[in-house]
Amino acid sequence: MTAKQTKKQASHLNRFYYPLDQQVEKPFNWKQMLRLLFYLKPYTKNLLPGAIIAMLVSTIIRLVVPILIGTWVIDKAIGESNVSLLTYLIITISVLYLLSYVANTLRIRWVNILGQRVIHDLRKGLFSHVQRLSHNFFDKRSAGSILVRILNDVNSLQELFTNGIINLLMDIIMLSGIIIILFVLSPPLALAVLIILPIMFFISTKMRRNIRRSWQNVRIQKSRMNSHLNESMQGIRITQSFSQEKENTEFFNGVNTDNYENERIAMKKSAYFGPFVEMSNAIGTVILISFGAHLILTDQIGIGVFVSFAFYLGMFWEPISRLGQIYNQLLVAMASSERIFEFLDEEPNVEEKKDAKVFKDMKGHIVFDKVQFSYNEDRVALHEISLEMKPGQTVALVGHTGSGKSTIANLISRFYDPTKGAVKIDGHDLRDMKLDSLRTNISVVLQDTFIFSGTIMENIRFGRPGASDQEVMEAAKVVGADEFISRLSNGYETEVEERGNILSAGERQLLSFARALLADPRILILDEATASIDTETEIKIQTALKKLLEGRTAIMIAHRLSTIREADNIIVLEHGRILEQGNHDTLMKQKGEYYELVKSQFDMLDAL
Incomplete structure (x- = not known):
C-alpha cells in the first residue's frame, strides 16, 4: 500500500468512524x-x-x-x-x-x-x-x-x-x-x-x-x-x-x-x-x-x-x-x-426533574408497564412489554443476541428512558425519582468487568467508598475472592495496573462480585457475569452467589443456561417481545423456546 x-x-x-467531528462554518x-x-x-x-x-x-x-x-x-x-x-x-x-x-x-x-x-x-x-x-x-x-x-x-x-x-x-x-x-x-x-x-x-x-x-x-x-x-x-x-x-x-x-x-x-x-x-x-x-x-x-x-x-x-x-x-x-x-x-450544551437524554423524589428503604419491586424502547427510529429494541419482578426474586432473562435482555437491564438502571410506557420500582415511575437514590440501590456486574488502576482494596471499595478495610475483606471472602488475593505478593494492597492486567478474567470477575456485595444494593443486575469464569471457579461461586442474591431482587442475563436453573422466574425474549416465562421446570414442561435453547446447549455439550 x-x-x-x-x-x-x-x-x-x-x-x-467520526461523523460528529465535522468542520463548523460559523462567523466569529x-x-x-x-x-x-x-x-x-x-x-x-x-x-x-x-x-x-x-x-x-x-x-x-x-x-x-x-x-x-x-x-x-x-x-x-x-x-x-x-x-x-x-x-x-x-x-x-x-x-x-x-x-x-x-x-x-x-x-x-x-x-x-x-x-x-x-x-x-x-x-x-x-x-x-x-x-x-x-x-x-x-x-x-x-x-x-x-x-x-x-x-x-x-x-x-x-x-x-x-x-x-x-x-x-x-x-x-x-x-x-x-x-x-x-x-x-x-x-x-x-x-x-x-x-x-x-x-x-x-x-x-x-x-x-x-x-x-x-x-x-x-x-x-x-x-x-x-x-x-x-x-x-x-x-x-x-x-x-x-x-x-x-x-x-x-x-x-x-x-x-x-x-x-x-x-x-x-x-x-x-x-x-x-x-x-x-x-x-x-x-x-x-x-x-x-x-x-x-x-x-x-x-x-x-x-x-x-x-x-x-x-x-x-x-x-x-x-x-x-x-x-x-x-x-x-x-x-x-x-x-x-x-x-x-x-x-449537551443535555442528558435521561433528565432529572427538579422536584424528583428520593427512594427511601427501597424494596426492589420492579414493574414494566407496556414499555417500548428504541435506540433509534429504525430499531425498536422492546415492543410494549409488561412484566413484574417481585422483591427478593431472582429473575433470569434469556434469548438470542439482540432480543432485548441488556436493554431491560439498562432501563432498570435508567441509563435510558422508555420511548413509551413506564418502568416502576416500588410503585414509583423512575422518571420521577432522583438518579443517585436509584443507582446507589443498584449494582451491576458485567461480563467485561472494569478494573481501575490502583490496589485490590481500592477496587473493591469502589462499591462503597466509606467501607472499612475489614468490610472490604469480608465481602471478598463471601464471594471467594480472598483465596487468590491472599496469594498475591502484597495481598489487598497489590497494584492491579491498568484495567487489572495482572489478574485473570475470572479473578477480575470475582473482584466485581465483591464490589457489588460491598455496595449492599437492593437490586442486583448480573449481565453475563459468569461468562468469563471457568467451570471450576463457577462451581465455587455458586454458593457465594446465593449469599450475594439473598434478600435482593436479582436480574440475571445469561447465555449459559445452567447458571439460571434456580431462578424464581425465567423470561424468554425474542426480538424485544416476551415469548414465555416461568421457572425452569414449568418452561421445560411446556417444551417451547426455552426448552429448545436448553436442549441445543446440552446437545452441544454431548457432542463435545
Whole structure:
C-alpha cells in the first residue's frame, strides 16, 4: 500500500468512524467569546483587577516616556542647555522605567495564576458535566475524541487566559493612546504615517475566515488521531494476535500525516500576518522620514516632535503585530471553545426533574408497564412489554443476541428512558425519582468487568467508598475472592495496573462480585457475569452467589443456561417481545423456546 493510498484510506475511515467531528462554518461568535470570558468572574475581585491595574501603570508609563524624551529632554533641556532640568528628567524617566518593571512583573505573575485557575475550573466543569451525560452520548463518540476535548481543547485556551486577554486590553489602550498623541503632536504627519492602516485592516479581514477554518481542521484531525491511538492501545493484543502491526502502523501514518498537513497549513496561514506587519512598519518608517523631514525643514514641527514620532511609530507596530498573534489565539480558542461548549450544551437524554423524589428503604419491586424502547427510529429494541419482578426474586432473562435482555437491564438502571410506557420500582415511575437514590440501590456486574488502576482494596471499595478495610475483606471472602488475593505478593494492597492486567478474567470477575456485595444494593443486575469464569471457579461461586442474591431482587442475563436453573422466574425474549416465562421446570414442561435453547446447549455439550 502506497503512502497516498494509506492517507486516502485513513481519510475515508476517519469520515466513517467520526461523523460528529465535522468542520463548523460559523462567523466569529462574540457571544461565545463572552461566555468563555465568564469563567473569569470568580477572580474579578482579586487577580483580574490587580493584573489590569498593573497593565495600566506600565502602559501609561510607556506612553508618557516618549513625550518626556522628545518634548522635554530634546526641545527644552538639551535645546535650552538646562542641565538641572536634564538631570531631573533622567531621574524621573529612570524611576518610571523601574516602576514599569515592577508593574510588568506583577502583571505576568498574576495573569499566569489567573490563567491556570481558569483552565482548572473549565476542565473540572467539563469533566463533571460529561460524567453526568447519558449513555446515548457515549454511544456516539469514541473515548479518544472525548479525551481530546477535555485535555487538548482546554489546553488550547491556556495561552488566551494567561496572556491573550490582558495583552489585548493593553494593546488596544496602547494603540488608542498612540493615535491620540500622534494627532495632538502633528495631525498632518499622523495622517501620513497611519495611511497604511485601512489597507492593512482590509487584508487582515480577508485572511480571518481562512485562518479560522484551518485551525478548526487541526482540532478535528487531532481528535481523530487521538481516537485512533486510544483504540490501538486498547486493542494491542488483538493487533498482535493477527500480526497486523504493519497495517496498523501504516494506518496511523496516514492519520498522522493528515494531522501534520493540517497543522502545517494552519501555521503557514497564521505566519503570513507577521511579515505583513513588518512590511507595514517599513512603509510607515519611510513615510515618517521623508514627510517628517519636510515638516522639519519647513518649520512645521520641531526635532523633539520628530523623535517622539519615531518612538511612537516603533511602539505602534509592536502591539499591531501582537494583536495578530492574539487574533490567532482567538481563532484557536474559538475553534476549541466551539467543541468544548458543544459538550457543555449537551443535555442528558435521561433528565432529572427538579422536584424528583428520593427512594427511601427501597424494596426492589420492579414493574414494566407496556414499555417500548428504541435506540433509534429504525430499531425498536422492546415492543410494549409488561412484566413484574417481585422483591427478593431472582429473575433470569434469556434469548438470542439482540432480543432485548441488556436493554431491560439498562432501563432498570435508567441509563435510558422508555420511548413509551413506564418502568416502576416500588410503585414509583423512575422518571420521577432522583438518579443517585436509584443507582446507589443498584449494582451491576458485567461480563467485561472494569478494573481501575490502583490496589485490590481500592477496587473493591469502589462499591462503597466509606467501607472499612475489614468490610472490604469480608465481602471478598463471601464471594471467594480472598483465596487468590491472599496469594498475591502484597495481598489487598497489590497494584492491579491498568484495567487489572495482572489478574485473570475470572479473578477480575470475582473482584466485581465483591464490589457489588460491598455496595449492599437492593437490586442486583448480573449481565453475563459468569461468562468469563471457568467451570471450576463457577462451581465455587455458586454458593457465594446465593449469599450475594439473598434478600435482593436479582436480574440475571445469561447465555449459559445452567447458571439460571434456580431462578424464581425465567423470561424468554425474542426480538424485544416476551415469548414465555416461568421457572425452569414449568418452561421445560411446556417444551417451547426455552426448552429448545436448553436442549441445543446440552446437545452441544454431548457432542463435545
